[in-house]
Amino acid sequence: MASRIPLVAGNWKMHKTPAEAGTFARNLLGNLPNNLAVNVVVCPPFPALPAVALKLADSWICWGAQNMHWDAEGAYTGEVSAPMLQALGCRFVILGHSERRVLFGETNEQIRKKVEAALSYGLKPIFCLGEELATRDAGEAEIFCLSQLADGLEGLPWANPEALVIAYEPIWAIGAGRTAQPADAVAVMERLREKIASWHGRDFAEKVRILYGGSVSPESIGSFMKEKQIDGVLLGGASLKLDSFSAIIRAAAEAKQGT
Ligand code: PEP
Numbered sequence: 183m184a185s186r187i188p189l190v191a192g193n194w195k196m197h198k199t200p201a202e203a204g205t206f207a208r209n210l211l212g213n214l215p216n217n218l219a220v221n222v223v224v225c226p227p228f229p230a231l232p233a234v235a236l237k238l239a240d241s242w243i244c245w246g247a248q249n250m251h252w253d254a255e256g257a258y259t260g261e262v263s264a265p266m267l268q269a270l271g272c273r274f275v276i277l278g279h280s281e282r283r284v285l286f287g288e289t290n291e292q293i294r295k296k297v298e299a300a301l302s303y304g305l306k307p308i309f310c311l312g313e314e315l316a317t318r319d320a321g322e323a324e325i326f327c328l329s330q331l332a333d334g335l336e337g338l339p340w341a342n343p344e345a346l347v348i349a350y351e352p353i354w355a356i357g358a359g360r361t362a363q364p365a366d367a368v369a370v371m372e373r374l375r376e377k378i379a380s381w382h383g384r385d386f387a388e389k390v391r392i393l394y395g396g397s398v399s400p401e402s403i404g405s406f407m408k409e410k411q412i413d414g415v416l417l418g419g420a421s422l423k424l425d426s427f428s429a430i431i432r433a434a435a436e437a438k439q440g441t
Contacts, residue, residue, distance in 0.1 A: 186391050188407065188434045189221045189347060189414035191308055192421025193248060193276055196227055204233030206424065207243070213428045216242050220414070220435035223274045223308075224421070228262055235271045246274030246308070249282055252295035264303035275300050276416075277307045278334060280353045290333035298338050301345055308347045308416060309334055310395070315354035323352070323366075324373045331374055336381060343382070343389035348374060349416040355396025357418055364405050364412070367394045371411045400429035407437030 198206060203226040210224070223244040226234050234245045251261040267275060277300065278293040293309075300307045311330035313323040327350065340346055350370050352362050371392045379387035394406050395416030406412045414434055420426040 186389065186413045187219065187221055188438045189223065189391055189393060190427075190431045190434050191223045191246070191274065191276075191347075191349075191393065191414070191416045192225060192427055193279070193416060193418050194224065194226045194230075194422060195248070195281070195418060197422055198226055198230055200230045200233040203227075203230035204237050207234045207237040207245075209424055210427065211238065211241050211243060213424060214243075214431060218431065218435040219439055220431055222431055225274065225276055225308075231267075231270045231272065239271070244273040246272045246276065246306075248276045248279065250275050250277070250296060250300065250305075252292070252299040254299075264299050264305055267305060268303050272305060274306045274308055274347070276310065276349075278310045278330075280310060280312060280351060280356060284353070290330065294334050294338070297334055297346070301338065301340060304345075306345055306347060308349050308393070310349045310351050310416070312351040312353050312356075312396070315352075318352065318354070318366075324370055327370050328373055328377055331377055335378075340382070343386045344391075347391045347393060349393040349395045350374065351395035351416060358397055361397045361402050361406075362394070364394075364409050367406070368409050368411045375411070398430065400426050400433065403430045403433045404437060407434050 223246050225246045225248050247267045251258050251263050254263050254265050277296045282288045297307045311327050313326045317323055317326045355362050375387050378390055391413040393414045393416045394412050398415045398417055399420050
């Protein structure tokens with residue numbers, strides 16, 4: 183199996199002013215050794231991106247956005263585009279987060295256009311998918327996630343396995359204080375990887391990073407990272423506090439060392 187560098191991504195959602203985000207970024211950098219075997223990305227709200235970029239410039243920690251439009255420019259009040267994010271030094275962009283899908287009505291078709299645009303600008307999408315509780319209870323979680331994967335990615339010009347990251351985030355675990363069972367997450371991820379292999383070949387699929395997201399904490403990170411299929415985590419709540427974010431980053435790096 184290809185060894186994949188773990189990734190820990192923090193989605194700050196609609197939290198932190200530019201000043202707060204900049205201070206947090208500086209403290210995060212100061213709180214971690216710079217030789218950890220893990221990639222880290224913070225995704226602040228749009229207005230805080232310049233402050234975060236200033237603090238993390240030339241460091242090993244990346245930053246990214248939480249959303250973007252698929253067009254480069256146009257009459258789209260309230261939207262931002264891939265070249266705008268690129269100009270702020272973003273390397274990643276979260277796309278298809280369930281809060282965008284559920285609260286703001288984003289469709290698979292729109293998300294697919296966003297993924298395609300991000301790829302064409304060299305921004306790495308963190309492509310989110312995941313089922314509602316009723317879908318899991320009906321025994322249809324895997325089939326549902328496979329269809330979201332296909333709707334979002336099948337047939338796209340995705341030439342480099344490292345150009346995109348997938349985040350499996352069961353909706354019922356997000357912000358809920360309860361996680362999926364690692365084995366259930368692995369079962370979904372195996373199906374996703376098989377599907378990617380059917381499109382791009384086994385070698386390609388083995389290089390794609392698949393994250394878990396949903397109420398991960400310093401207490402639960404170990405149980406996810408010990409699974410070979412799980413290449414890291416997308417965090418909401420736990421990325422807002424320096425202690426929990428740092429503890430999870432350290433644990434993710436240590437868990438994959440020597441595997
Ligand atoms: C998320 O919103 O992507 C997320 C994983 O949130 P939380 O960690 O708070 O469940």
